[in-house]
Amino acid sequence: MKPDIRRVTWKSASETLKDIRFKVFVEEQAVPVEEELDGMDEVSTHFIATLDGNPVGVARLMPSGQIGRMAVLMPYRKHGIGALLLRAAVKEALQNGHTEPFLHAQTHALSFYAANGFVAFGDIFLDAGIEHRAMRYNGGV
Numbered sequence: 001m002k003p004d005i006r007r008v009t010w011k012s013a014s015e016t017l018k019d020i021r022f023k024v025f026v027e028e029q030a031v032p033v034e035e036e037l038d039g040m041d042e043v044s045t046h047f048i049a050t051l052d053g054n055p056v057g058v059a060r061l062m063p064s065g066q067i068g069r070m071a072v073l074m075p076y077r078k079h080g081i082g083a084l085l086l087r088a089a090v091k092e093a094l095q096n097g098h099t100e101p102f103l104h105a106q107t108h109a110l111s112f113y114a115a116n117g118f119v120a121f122g123d124i125f126l127d128a129g130i131e132h133r134a135m136r137y138n139g140g141v
Contacts (some may be wrong), residue, residue: 003049003056003081005088010041017046017069020058024071031128047088049081059085065098086116090137100136107131 010017018037025031040062049057049072057072067089072081093101104127105113110120118135125132 001052003051003079003084005084006048006050007088007092008046008048010044010046013046013048014041016048016055017041017058017060020048020055020073021069021071023073025069025128028074029128029130031130035128045089045092047085047092049085051076051081057081057085059089061089061092061096061101065093065096065101067093067101067103070103082112083116086113090117093137100138102134102136104132105135107133110135 008017021036022033025036026033041060043063045061047059047061048055056076058069059067059071060069061067067086070082070085072085090101103113103118104125105118105120107124110133113135114120117137117139119138120133120135122134125134
């Protein structure tokens with residue numbers, strides 16, 4: 001079955017969004033809770049991927065055009081769900097007038113974002129103790 005991607009608000013779906021993000025970032029990657037909840041959720045646009053009605057992934061688009069908090073639960077990775085979430089966030093960003101949506105990719109995921117139209121720039125930096133690199137959308141997908 002194909003995943004369903006829905007655009008949601010923090011107010012309407014915060015529990016689901018937090019549940020998936022905490023499982024991926026806080027539990028799997030040991031990101032401190034205070035860094036995961038950065039105060040930007042209420043002003044951002046969110047996306048939830050569901051499979052057979054069950055939430056399996058999330059993404060966030062901030063007002064600046066930055067895409068982030070991309071998280072797919074472990075059993076559902078490598079099935080295209082992340083790409084669908086990313087495309088939804090890019091589409092929303094472009095519709096909101098952001099000509100170059102951008103993100104901070106964990107270095108292990110650089111090839112995923114590159115395959116989805118993003119180009120890396122700048123140096124590697126640490127965020128929550130994890131190596132990241134800035135990337136901007138260059139179109140093409």
